[in-house]
Amino acid sequence: MITGQNLVGGLWESNASDRIFQTANPKTKEYLSPMFQEATSEQVTLAVEKAAAAFEAYAATSFEQRVELLKAIQDEIKQKKTEIIVTYQVESALPEGRAKGELQRTLDQIERFIELLKDGSFSQATIHTHGPDLRKMLFPMGPIVVFGASNFPLAFSTAGGDTISALAAGCPVIVKAHPYHAGTSELVAQAIHSALKNRGLPLSIFSHLGGQSHTVGSDLVTHAKVKGVGFTGSFFGGKALYDLAQKRSEPIPVFAEMGSINPVFILEHKLKSDENLAADLASSVTLGTGQFCTNPGVIIICDPSQESSLVRRMHEEMRKMELPPMVHANIELKFKEQIAELTARGKEVEYYFSDNNHAVIGVVSAFHFIENPSLSEEVFGPFSLIVHCHSLEEMVDVVAGLKGQLTATLLSSPEDQKAVQLLLPKVQAKVGRVLFEGVPTGVAVTQAMQHGGPYPATTDSRFTSVGSDAIYRWLRPLAFQDCPDELLPLALKKENPLGIQRRVNGVLTTEAV
């Protein structure tokens, strides 16, 4: 049952605050019950203080104990599956298939961290016994604040990659629930709370705080005992949190994934020869009503002869599409406003609308795209801008003007090989992932995934927020010099009781020292 309460340092609390808010069904525009309470400043402080007090105990848990916790979280989520799926759909208007898919993805993500903890080599145990006996491993940083994302109510929210990677690392977590899907978020928080109870772990290592204003988030990020922040959302929101964190008397790391226009480059021969391009791109642009971080927001085509029918065919594909509403009326409003602003701005860009005005594509010359940097700002929603290049040189100029991105896609035919060789080093300096086939939407959760990229795609390109390497955002190296074996963490002990891969005097081994 959804109560609208906050989970503060292990206790569900009701407060008499008048700061309350509701979620709404984006399809029917109806408000949903119950009312949710915005966490008070006192509750924020209490949640952080209790997380910090429990840090020492939680950091000392074995990898095995954390595996048991993550398994219990999976079980509890499965038990609440029906209620979560129903709530998810009324709060987001996303279809049942997507709801179920995202729930499964969330469970699968947790499984990846279970595997990581079982393997244990993520702890990067490094031992050097010549000279002083030095043994180093990764150690959790402290309480982490996680912000739920609007566009993924499960996989990038309460038990999403940020929370689970931080819990796997040994860090307490305080979730700031996204107000657009506060009910879904509370149900998942209940699951995590129950899992902690079942495993006899300190309840105060997980808090779940609601709020519609920015106060709860900024109170959390500026609290002295918070040691890191995870965020997925808009540039505006991510940058504000980053700035707050850097102005603290103790600055802390913020991993904010702030979106991207995910350029797709279609080279000359590919453009001529691939019959499926229009359909593939149209479906990628409109997937999830354009609300994926890796949505292709700009498609750069090399078309010297100006004969390509790509735009016309994409428009045909998108024209009749019936897209579900965006996940919240405010997001849809923002999208409509951005489109209205763009179309009012002049004649350099031609726009093509779907019959219901839901999806939009624009067409612009490379010259005007380069001249107007505002055209490379993200339009969050089912929109893409097709940039028309007359030559490979123009494509190179487009790359030079790009800011940091999550992904870029280079679509080529064998005859385009030389062009790709020229473009690739320039493109890879700007992105976290380069695709050579298909479309950028769809982010596989594997250790080889990179979901990150140079600023402004994220605030720290050295990390990823998807895949098991996401754990490294919340870990720091700690070295023990001449430490008696009985005081060493399991990962560093002489006999290697965990049986993990360790680097001993430069050699990877599972042997004792």
Next chain:
Amino acid sequence: MITGQNLVGGLWESNASDRIFQTANPKTKEYLSPMFQEATSEQVTLAVEKAAAAFEAYAATSFEQRVELLKAIQDEIKQKKTEIIVTYQVESALPEGRAKGELQRTLDQIERFIELLKDGSFSQATIHTHGPDLRKMLFPMGPIVVFGASNFPLAFSTAGGDTISALAAGCPVIVKAHPYHAGTSELVAQAIHSALKNRGLPLSIFSHLGGQSHTVGSDLVTHAKVKGVGFTGSFFGGKALYDLAQKRSEPIPVFAEMGSINPVFILEHKLKSDENLAADLASSVTLGTGQFCTNPGVIIICDPSQESSLVRRMHEEMRKMELPPMVHANIELKFKEQIAELTARGKEVEYYFSDNNHAVIGVVSAFHFIENPSLSEEVFGPFSLIVHCHSLEEMVDVVAGLKGQLTATLLSSPEDQKAVQLLLPKVQAKVGRVLFEGVPTGVAVTQAMQHGGPYPATTDSRFTSVGSDAIYRWLRPLAFQDCPDELLPLALKKENPLGIQRRVNGVLTTEAV
């Protein structure tokens, strides 16, 4: 020969600027020739622009080519050894033994990165072929600015760990030379420049700019094409650079190592039983005239009976010591001022001076130490504060009040075991390295070393500035999805031509995919 010129994007340039400065011999206080030119804003811009232009080519060099470059740097430094050692001594007043030792350490550090590049597994090649073919490895970030450190004219300066780790990573480097040892710095820059020439690599990947004012440094850190910063020095300097970098329209990572008071905890039974403590600590506090980052600035003793003679014995040890001057008159002046300020401040702290007033120890109760946070600020020089605790509980309170540190040392006897078990988890949450024997000065350059720590010891506790892991500060993951083999970097190709350890579908292997 030292010319006083700047090395700007591969060319030694003389400018007509009137912004010139000199180094001085700290022993004789005499100014040294020649005059050094402060780099102009135009030179800063040119150096960065040329570094950025050469980035693509340098990032594409093989690990083998970078090994050859690092070897050539070693050779060139060795060739200039005599001149470097002489200049080092007149500029820093540090003795010949230290000069030679630091030069050897600098060469050894380079050797560690040669080994790292030969091994190749630092690139963290990760391949996942189920689902989309995803291949990820670490990729250089772009031009890096390195600031020379005052206290280590070789090992933490021009060809020190910051520069060499960035070059090994594939990043161009612009060194802002430390003005106190501008001659030593120029000689080493000449060595790096010659090495690039010998290996036929782009000369513009290394620049060396001088300056006495803060302008050169701030121009560098705020230049849009600079992608990272390495610094070792004061809190004041490091924090200023960090803030500049965070206020850029594109914030960039700054790894600033800003010092530490490196607390040494001596437990009750150890204090009673160890005869050598006074001599060991006295020599650690005064080593290099107290100018080591890991100098023990505070020694916390558990002495319920108040019978310890440690202070008296340390004073005896230090009393007759003849310390060389500090590396620069300004640093010595700052030290004297801080000591004067401390001694004028009240009677809670008792001070003991060496006969020549060079070295100082203070004694204070835990109560007053906790009450006065200013007492836990670093005094850079041969100084240590002994904090007297009446009980283990007081020691725990002292730990709770500590800020982030590079190191902490826990000295105990077998009878202190329980006390150590209580203190350790609290201490390790505050530091990058915990020692259980000896003294914190002396930082072994191995992969298991951690020279870093929570803020304010550094600005990013997730990295180290000593040891081969220092390379990770300048690398970010880049994933290739469905990339044709011929376009992949060597580390990710099907056949594994580099023969490196790769994680393929979760398993570490050197096999082909």
